[in-house]
Amino acid sequence: MKTINWNQASELGLIVRINREILHPLGLAMSRNPENGASxxxxxxxxxxWVYATPLMNVPPSLSEAxxxxxxxxxxxEQQV
Structure with a gap:
């Protein structure tokens, strides 16, 4: 099984999306340790x-799906299967 860490997920904008779309409406927020990429x-x-200013929430993802x-x-x- 291949993996990426939470620092990489953050770089992809995934933590923002997970928080905004799933966790924040439930009153939850993911945290991570940027030193080791663990959550x-x-x-x-x-x-x-969790409530944020509307302009902050309307920022589109920085990367496309592709x-x-x-x-x-x-x-x-590079990872082994």
Whole structure:
């Protein structure tokens, strides 16, 4: 099985999407340690929701789906199956 770490997922914009689209509406947020690319926990909002300014939430992903898939392929091509 091939893997990428959470730092790489962040570089792809995936943590923002996971947080914004799935976790934040539930009052949760993924955290990660940028030193090792690990995520050990989810943060729980004190008031039940993570709310951000509308302009911040309307920022489109920085990479297209094709660019994201290419990066993943690049990162995993050296890994053993």
């Amino acid at each position: 050990e926990m989810l943060l729980v909002s004190d008031d039940g929701a 660019e994201t898939r290419a990066k993943i392929a690049e990162w995993t091509k």
